[in-house]
Amino acid sequence: MTSAIPARTTTASSGxxxxxxxxxxxxxxxxxxxxxxRVRAERRLxxxxxxxxxxIMLLVTLYPILQAIYESLFKFRLTAPGEREFIGLGNYAVIxxxxxxxxxxxxxxxxxxxxxxxxxILGFALALVMHKALKSVRGLLRTAILVPYGIITVVSAFAxxxxxxINSGYINSWFxxxxxxxxxxxxxxxxxxxxxVIMASEIWKTTPFISLLLLAGLAQVPDELSExxxxxxxxxxxxxxxxxxxxxxAAIMVxxxxxxxxxxxxxxxxxxxxxxxxGTEVLSLLxxxxxxxxxxxxxxxxxxxxxxxxxxxxxxxxIKLFKVDLAGSxxxx
Amino acid sequence: MTNTSTKNKVLWAVATxxxxxxxxxxxxxxxxxxxxxxxxxxxxxxxxxxxxxTTDNYEQILVGDAQGLFLxxxxxxxxxxxxxxxxxxxxxxxxxxxxxxxxxxGKKLVLTTALAVSIxxxxxxVTPLFNLxxxxxLYDTWLGLIIPYLSLTLPIxxxxxxxxxxxIPWELxxxxxxxxxTTWQAxxxxxxxxxxxxxxxxxxxxxxxxxxxxxxGISLTSTEAARPVPAALAFFTGASQFEAPTxxxxxxxxxxxxxxxxxxxxxxxxIVSGLTSGAVKG
Numbered sequence: 001m002t003s004a005i006p007a008r009t010t011t012a013s014s015g016x017x018x019x020x021x022x023x024x025x026x027x028x029x030x031x032x033x034x035x036x037x038r039v040r041a042e043r044r045l046x047x048x049x050x051x052x053x054x055x056i057m058l059l060v061t062l063y064p065i066l067q068a069i070y071e072s073l074f075k076f077r078l079t080a081p082g083e084r085e086f087i088g089l090g091n092y093a094v095i096x097x098x099x100x101x102x103x104x105x106x107x108x109x110x111x112x113x114x115x116x117x118x119x120x121i122l123g124f125a126l127a128l129v130m131h132k133a134l135k136s137v138r139g140l141l142r143t144a145i146l147v148p149y150g151i152i153t154v155v156s157a158f159a160x161x162x163x164x165x166i167n168s169g170y171i172n173s174w175f176x177x178x179x180x181x182x183x184x185x186x187x188x189x190x191x192x193x194x195x196x197v198i199m200a201s202e203i204w205k206t207t208p209f210i211s212l213l214l215l216a217g218l219a220q221v222p223d224e225l226s227e228x229x230x231x232x233x234x235x236x237x238x239x240x241x242x243x244x245x246x247x248x249x250a251a252i253m254v255x256x257x258x259x260x261x262x263x264x265x266x267x268x269x270x271x272x273x274x275x276x277x278x279g280t281e282v283l284s285l286l287x288x289x290x291x292x293x294x295x296x297x298x299x300x301x302x303x304x305x306x307x308x309x310x311x312x313x314x315x316x317x318x319i320k321l322f323k324v325d326l327a328g329s330x331x332x333x
Numbered sequence: 334m335t336n337t338s339t340k341n342k343v344l345w346a347v348a349t350x351x352x353x354x355x356x357x358x359x360x361x362x363x364x365x366x367x368x369x370x371x372x373x374x375x376x377x378x379x380x381x382x383x384x385x386x387t388t389d390n391y392e393q394i395l396v397g398d399a400q401g402l403f404l405x406x407x408x409x410x411x412x413x414x415x416x417x418x419x420x421x422x423x424x425x426x427x428x429x430x431x432x433x434x435x436x437x438x439g440k441k442l443v444l445t446t447a448l449a450v451s452i453x454x455x456x457x458x459v460t461p462l463f464n465l466x467x468x469x470x471l472y473d474t475w476l477g478l479i480i481p482y483l484s485l486t487l488p489i490x491x492x493x494x495x496x497x498x499x500x501i502p503w504e505l506x507x508x509x510x511x512x513x514x515t516t517w518q519a520x521x522x523x524x525x526x527x528x529x530x531x532x533x534x535x536x537x538x539x540x541x542x543x544x545x546x547x548x549x550g551i552s553l554t555s556t557e558a559a560r561p562v563p564a565a566l567a568f569f570t571g572a573s574q575f576e577a578p579t580x581x582x583x584x585x586x587x588x589x590x591x592x593x594x595x596x597x598x599x600x601x602x603x604i605v606s607g608l609t610s611g612a613v614k615g
Binding site for chain 2 (some may be wrong): 038039042043045046047049051052053054057058060061063064065067068071078083103126130131133137139140141142143144145146147148149150151152153154155156158159160162163165167168169170172173174183201205208209213217231258261264265267268271272284287288291292297300301304305307308311315
């Protein structure tokens with residue numbers, strides 16, 4: 001909100017024939033001509049400045065996705081370029097009738113849902129601690145949680161992998177008192193435990209981002225509101241549920257959508273820890289395996305396109321169903 | 334009275350320690366692993382066993398037989414990330430200036446495109462690029478990574494900078510001109526000092542994102558010519574086939590984490606404001 005108001009006034013005033021720049025606009029005709037010249041010049045300058053970034057963004061994403069859609073219509077393997085053959089939607093039929101796709105999709109959705117829920121709760125707790133913390137430790141806390149944010153995902157994956165690994169890990173000996181965990185527990189031998197560690201790494205690395213967004217949301221809730229509720233005798237939990245959370249709904253929604261889209265693309269953690277073995281493959285890994293490892297460009301492209309469609313569906317659902325306003329806060333008009 | 338405030342203090346101390354442990358434990362864990370000797374790796378202990386802590390792993394990747402592999406990857410990572418960040422920030426500065434200051438049709442289109450690009454699944458882009466890069470000779474080159482890295486760094490730079498630029502009181506520029514400064518002087522003396530922190534913060538965030546890339550790194554490179562650190566770590570196989578590369582990978586992981594920790598320590602405040610202003614403001 002705060003940033004949008006000055007922006008709007010600046011753009012509005014620069015679009016009008018300002019009196020200080022246009023002192024002799026006494027005849028209306030002349031003024032209008034100058035006005036349209038100025039508007040045209042401003043538009044041209046606007047596109048000259050914004051154009052290069054815009055064109056590059058289109059080139060590096062729109063072009064490849066169109067190319068992927070085109071390639072997905074062919075039976076084409078790089079190792080046998082001569083056998084390239086147009087098969088229409090054949091690749092999609094192959095993928096969608098394969099149980100593997102649905103298993104990977106289910107797993108990806110599961111990871112997305114669990115990590116986002118855990119991150120939301122954990123992130124909210126972190127945000128509350130940072131919000132209420134004394135000035136003296138606030139900087140320290142923020143610095144600390146920026147470390148996981150900034151760390152390379154692959155490094156995070158190795159850190160968690162080595163901690164749990166049956167050979168180099170210490171988790172088994174630390175938690176040997178827990179029933180089911182002993183020296184010989186191999187976390188990466190089956191899907192459930194592997195996914196647990198994969199999600200732990202993902203959650204550790206990305207919760208700080210969500211908590212910073214929530215912190216910004218918390219800061220926008222007027223203090224008077226919760227003060228008033230406190231005076232009225234509301235408990236801490238009631239303040240949260242009735243005052244704080246409803247007032248930062250927009251921030252929560254944006255944070256959840258951003259994180260959900262990000263979690264849906266999960267790749268690095270899975271690649272490092274299991275490379276998709278033992279029922280841990282996710283959609284991104286499936287696409288990678290088809291196109292980069294097996295050089296099945298046609299099939300891989302089709303998986304890529306389907307993955308892209310999934311992301312679009314998530315966005316659509318979020319915007320239509322939950323009314324998440326992503327561009328509204330920034331887009332200006 | 335004193336009782337509750339002591340209790341409060343203890344509670345806050347506990348909360349602070351918990352957050353610190355949460356944030357730093359995995360880093361300390363891999364730091365501890367990086368000082369373990371090969372025979373100590375399977376000890377099942379968190380810290381290296383007494384007296385066996387060694388810097389062998391660091392020697393192996395910095396001056397030893399894995400030197401070629403790691404140092405070239407480090408050079409690639411630094412070079413490619415810095416160049417991709419620089420290009421993105423320059424282009425985004427021009428673009429965000431136009432969005433914040435000028436009135437032109439399509440402003441919203443540019444912002445929406447940036448948003449759409451930032452939620453794009455990287456893996457969907459990588460297959461066609463892999464194919465194209467092999468055809469036109471960009472496969473396994475710096476430029477072949479710098480170009481797709483722009484899809485990661487440009488959108489967030491545009492959003493973050495547009496948010497920053499909207500908070501700048503641009504009237505100052507006119508005020509300076511009224512006071513007799515030339516257009517250039519007014520821009521340089523009044524606006525640049527206000528805009529520079531935003532540009533700098535954006536550069537740090539964009540650098541983090543480029544530095545973190547893995548998908549492009551493993552898909553579009555095949556040799557030491559362009560392979561960045563995260564990808565090199567994934568393909569690192571150790572000194573001999575009988576020895577797990579755990580120690581060397583941990584040491585390398587710590588080295589590539591040092592720049593992140595330094596940037597975070599120095600610019601914590603700016604990074605937080607940059608991250609939040611770009612995403613939530615309304």
